[in-house]
Amino acid sequence: xxxxxxxxxxxxxxxxxxxxxxxxxxxxxxxxxxxxxxxxxxxxxxxxxxxxxxxxxxxxxxxxxxxxxxxxxxxxxxxxxxxxxxxxxxxxxxxxxxxxxxxxxxxxxxxxxxxxxxxxxxxxxxxxxxxxxxxxxxxxxxxxxxxxxxxxxxxxxxxxxxxxxxxxxxxxxxxxxxxxxxxxxxxxxxxxxxxxxxxxxxxxxxxxxxxxxxxxxxxxxxxxxxxxxxxxxxxxxxxxxxxxxxxxxxxxxxxxxxxxxxxxxxxxxxxxxxxxxxxxxxxxxxxxxxxxxxxxxxxxxxxxxxxxxxxxxxxxxxxxxxxxxxxxxxxxxxxxxxxxxxxxxxxxxxxxxxxxxxxxxxxxxxxxxxxxxxxxxxxxxxxxxxxxxxxxxxxxxxxxxxxxxxxxxxxxxxxxxxxxxxxxxxxxxxxxxxxxxxxxxxxxxxxxxxxxxxxxxxxxxxxxxxxxxxxxxxxxxxxxxxxxxxxxxxxxxxxxxxxxxxxxxxxxxxxxxxx
Amino acid sequence: xxxxxxxxxxxxxxxxxxxxxxxxxxxxxxxxxxxxxxxxxxxxxxxxxxxxxxxxxxxxxxxxxxxxxxxxxxxxxxxxxxxxxxxxxxxxxxxxxxxxxxxxxxxxxxxxxxxxxxxxxxxxxxxxxxxxxxxxxxxxxxxxxxxxxxxxxxxxxxxxxxxxxxxxxxxxxxxxxxxxxxxxxxxxxxxxxxxxxxxxxxxxxxxxxxxxxxxxxxxxxxxx
Numbered sequence: 008x009x010x011x012x013x014x015x016x017x018x019x020x021x022x023x024x025x026x027x028x029x030x031x032x033x034x035x036x037x038x039x040x041x042x043x044x045x046x047x048x049x050x051x052x053x054x055x056x057x058x059x060x061x062x063x064x065x066x067x068x069x070x071x072x073x074x075x076x077x078x079x080x081x082x083x084x085x086x087x088x089x090x091x092x093x094x095x096x097x098x099x100x101x102x103x104x105x106x107x108x109x110x111x112x113x114x115x116x117x118x119x120x121x122x123x124x125x126x127x128x129x130x131x132x133x134x135x136x137x138x139x140x141x142x143x144x145x146x147x148x149x150x151x152x153x154x155x156x157x158x159x160x161x162x163x164x165x166x167x168x169x170x171x172x173x174x175x176x177x178x179x180x181x182x183x184x185x186x187x188x189x190x191x192x193x194x195x196x197x198x199x200x201x202x203x204x205x206x207x208x209x210x211x212x213x214x215x216x217x218x219x220x221x222x223x224x225x226x227x228x229x230x231x232x233x234x235x236x237x238x239x240x241x242x243x244x245x246x247x248x249x250x251x252x253x254x255x256x257x258x259x260x261x262x263x264x265x266x267x268x269x270x271x272x273x274x275x276x277x278x279x280x281x282x283x284x285x286x287x288x289x290x291x292x293x294x295x296x297x298x299x300x301x302x303x304x305x306x307x308x309x310x311x312x313x314x315x316x317x318x319x320x321x322x323x324x325x326x327x328x329x330x331x332x333x334x335x336x337x338x339x340x341x342x343x344x345x346x347x348x349x350x351x352x353x354x355x356x357x358x359x360x361x362x363x364x365x366x367x368x369x370x371x372x373x374x375x376x377x378x379x380x381x382x383x384x385x386x387x388x389x390x391x392x393x394x395x396x397x398x399x400x401x402x403x404x405x406x407x408x409x410x411x412x413x414x415x416x417x418x419x420x421x422x423x424x425x426x427x428x429x430x431x432x433x434x435x436x437x438x439x440x441x442x443x444x445x446x447x448x449x450x451x452x453x454x455x456x457x458x459x460x461x462x463x464x465x466x467x468x469x470x471x472x473x474x475x476x477x478x479x480x481x482x483x484x485x486x487x488x489x490x491x492x493x494x495x496x497x498x499x500x501x502x503x504x505x506x507x508x509x510x511x512x513x514x515x516x517x518x519x520x521x522x
Numbered sequence: 523x524x525x526x527x528x529x530x531x532x533x534x535x536x537x538x539x540x541x542x543x544x545x546x547x548x549x550x551x552x553x554x555x556x557x558x559x560x561x562x563x564x565x566x567x568x569x570x571x572x573x574x575x576x577x578x579x580x581x582x583x584x585x586x587x588x589x590x591x592x593x594x595x596x597x598x599x600x601x602x603x604x605x606x607x608x609x610x611x612x613x614x615x616x617x618x619x620x621x622x623x624x625x626x627x628x629x630x631x632x633x634x635x636x637x638x639x640x641x642x643x644x645x646x647x648x649x650x651x652x653x654x655x656x657x658x659x660x661x662x663x664x665x666x667x668x669x670x671x672x673x674x675x676x677x678x679x680x681x682x683x684x685x686x687x688x689x690x691x692x693x694x695x696x697x698x699x700x701x702x703x704x705x706x707x708x709x710x711x712x713x714x715x716x717x718x719x720x721x722x723x724x725x726x727x728x729x730x731x732x733x734x735x736x737x738x739x740x741x742x743x744x745x746x
Binding site for chain 1: 548550551554555558559561562565568569570571572577578579580582583584587588590591594597598601668669671672674675676678679680682683684686687694695698699700702703704705706707708714717718721722725729733735736737
């Protein structure tokens, strides 16, 4: 019951008027950014990161929690009404969610999504309260070899298992790790890759890379394809924004199943919530096809409820993993990690001992954020859609100004702004050629951790590489990793074969009729 | 990665059309990788390491990254030369082919097994037609990416970075806002200018005056 007591203390901390204000502000900002097309919660957090210099750490993280979860809620609103997901974890919601909206059930779809995200998030936050301290205890038995194995796991999983193309995923990863080695070496104090430029002694700041990759690169990318507008298919959502008892009963099992799928992925570093949302969608679809009257394809409420709950559950647990292990499993978590470092805090087992007020206050604010988000999203989701009335030029003009503001406020140097521009342009090129950017972020964040632990491990063992696979934990991690690689490798080959087949079948008659 | 679905190669006025380079502009990607690996190589060679540094020294980890980087450069180059990107514009793609492509990534392949067969209903035909039309309209453009827009955006940011400390936040940020708005296809330069100045002033008041962030006031501040 230790955890519960601490949580109550956390609530006492989080419920001060000032902190409550930050939660609400965070929720509003997160939802607003999430609702805007093409912007997701990771971009919201990245843009707001420098703003927090004016806040104390607790207030800042409480606001981040609101932004992070708010982005998830906002993303699904957009996925349902416009069929444009803000980030990968909302794609699965568009399949059935948009069909529901098209069938005139938009308000119910929004309600299903909001309640699903609420249930998934609430359950996962509740679990985090009990699991996080245990995880923190467990992680004290982790040595350099184990941490290196974890980092390697995250590297390979995000770049190969999740990315579309292994080559492109690895390239982004190598670029990310490569950027992270610039600056003065933490072990030996050697100057590395600075070529005498004093601004580079501290390395390239993670904040700069994040804002450049996620925000400025996106602005350039959108500017380069402004003339590719597709018909606006926004659906107006008016009507009863609540679920009938029957709908609720139908969605409830899907919410719970989705939550169950999403929970474990919070500690598995595969790049966030996209995998569990797709798995939840797949499961619901499979279950649905066994029913007498299959609903999928016509706007099945379960096909929306499952992924929403899964995405939210993953996010909740991921925050727990970040706090207790210091291991970010998604780009957004990586940015939060950067924020912790800005304040000189290192997430991990020690954080629970050193700043219990911050940790428990933050955990308590998750619950408050969930409730605030349910209140501002359930009845008012259609109002949020009004944000789309902001014309694109002003929206992206504003975002570009915020990029500049954030970076200049943290560094006060023109040099940093030029680095930001360079990274923004590289990010545009990578986006243009379909290189995934999440591995780059993960490489940038975990690169230093991987390097220092690898060197520590080798140093302690006198250069013997066998030390990396000498403990049970490392062996298990590597085995799981190899298993995942083999599994996705087979899946990839099968999918490609199937795709070739159907494409040929579909195109054969069309071609013959043309010639 | 899936080039098989494209059969039609009509595309007007594409930069480098008909040459070997068509569809191979993706070689930029290995170029970036190669350039970065070379940067690491030069850095490793010129690094001044203390004699008594502990054994896996500061060059050890970057060396691994560099070797992997060069290997990826070669593999990516081969991949782009062998499989040029499809630059052609399709007519309407059959819904089945499109969905199949959507389900062929590893993440989504988990779902693929549960696909409904036969396919009942997907995006309404109107949507797909609109998409195909948009693609066709785009093909009339001189280049694939709109480099003029891009130049406005990137140039605006470069100008912002360079004049910020001299001209001050309000003017520099307004310029950035205006350039990006223009790059997004706004056609009302004067109206944009008022929006831009209002926005940059509001940001200045909120962040520099109220939150105390350090933003330069430049020529507007203190000088007179």
